[in-house]
Amino acid sequence: MGRVRKSLVISVVVVAVVGIGFGLYWFQPWKLWQDETVDEALPVAVGTAAPPATAEPSTSTEGSAPSTTEPSAPSTAEPSAPPAGPETLADGExxxxxxxxxxxxxxxxxxxxxxxxxxxxxxxxxxxxxxxxLTDAPVKEGRAGWHVFDDGKYVSLGKLKGNKGSQNYTVPADVDLTHYSSVSIWCDRFNVSFGAAELRQA
Structure with missing residues (x-):
């Protein structure tokens, strides 16, 4: 009986240790006290002007008549305008x-x-x-809004880079933005929203 009891105790301890290890891995509670700050600037495209065209030097053949072509007037074409800067289409708190x-x-x-x-x-x-x-779900306050963002259409723009700061997330080119009206900071492990914003036309 003593050996059986000892084996049972060891089994219980092993199961408890494995359970605690799995729980720590799954919940990662230490992250609640670890801040990650990421600050990114708003991307701004810089236009590069094309180099000015250079005229080909004229050549003459010995004995040929002198050229009567008038020198070309300097180009009056306006330089190409730089590309427009970033434009905010919609925003929200x-x-x-x-x-x-x-x-x-x-x-x-x-x-x-x-x-x-x-x-x-x-x-x-x-x-x-x-x-x-990026989702099509309405933004609701309180518990009613915690779990709605995976009910309809959504596009994951990637992992949250940091829980503090200013960051940019690329929207895939094939996404039809007319179908989406909100953004959620979504915990994919527990299917819950940490916070969300409704996008309103700017």
Whole structure:
């Protein structure tokens, strides 16, 4: 009986240790006290002017008549305008869901026609497997808004770079932005929103 009891105790201890290890890996509670600040500038395309065209030197053949071509007048064409700067198409303020969250979300069209979602002055909690989602879900306050963002259409723009700061997230070129109206800081591991913002036309 003593040997059986000892084996049972060892088995219980092993299961407990494995369970605690798995729980720590899954929940990663230490992240709640670890801040990651990432500050990125808004991308600005810099246009480069084409080099001015140079006239070919004229050549003459011995004995030929002198050229009567008048020298060409200097070009009066206007230099090409630099590309337009980034344009904010929509924006919104983040509200808190499972964790206190604040900051501004902007949908920005860059000079080359591509789009980004920009988080400015973000302040939320750290956590496991946080993502930035562009979604079609309504933004609701309180618990009613914690779990709605995976009910319809959504596009993951990648892992959250930092729980504090200002950051840029590229929107894939094939995404039809007319189908999306909100942004969520989404915990993919536990299917819950840390915070979200409704995008309103700027």
């Amino acid at each position: 983040l509200i808190s869901h499972e964790h206190a969250t604040s900051g501004t979300v902007k949908l920005v069209r860059l000079a080359d026609g591509s789009h980004i979602v920009r988080l400015e002055n973000l302040d939320t909690s750290n956590g496991p497997d946080l993502r930035v989602w």
